[in-house]
Amino acid sequence: MAAQHDWLTEHGDFLYRFALARLRDPHLAEDAVQDTLLAAMQNQGFAGKSAPRTWLTGILKHKIIDIIRKQSREQVVEDLGEDLPDEAGMDDFFADDQRHWADKPQAWGAPQDELEQKQFLQVLQECMNRLPTKLAQLFMLREVHETDNEEICKELDISTTNAWVMLYRARMNLRKCLELNWLGS
Secondary structure, eight states: OOOGGGHHHHHHHHHHHHHHHHHOOHHHHHHHHHHHHHHHHHOTTOOSSSOHHHHHHHHHHHHHHHHHHHHHHHSOOOOHHHHSOOHHHHHTTBSSTTOOBSSOOOOOSOHHHHHTSHHHHHHHHHHHHHSOHHHHHHHIIIIISOOOHHHHHHHHTOOHHHHHHHHHHHHHHHHHHHHHHTSOO
16 A cells, blocks of 8 residues: 555546546646645545545545535626527427427447547547536536535525526537537537
């Protein structure tokens, strides 16, 4: 087992990539990793019940959530209407008033295999970067960190209905972006 002073060397790159994929800002990712390592070294709670990387990633997840919470409190609320396609653009996905798909989403094959591919992760990150900040934060909290809706609504100061609408829009925008840039349709 590596000593605490080796954690940066052995796990720093992984932790930085993990934070960057979620925060989308190199400076915030560096700060999160630094705060994680500092907290880990100050806390003598590592008992060796898990791998150091697993323990450090757990701390990092909490630091990332703290940063997202801080950003949501400090940011000026964006006008989502400016960043999203008009409502008519959403109708392109559906064939009729009963909201049946105009064309079904493409089969993605074995998603677990594609997720492991570095190119897919790069395209996904680019698609996430194109989302408005608040939509990206909501998507990350819900789908990546698996935070429940009640907590998300409290942290982002939005209603439950608004959260579902925003999550739907984030998913549809990511779907369209991935189909164009990854699946090549």
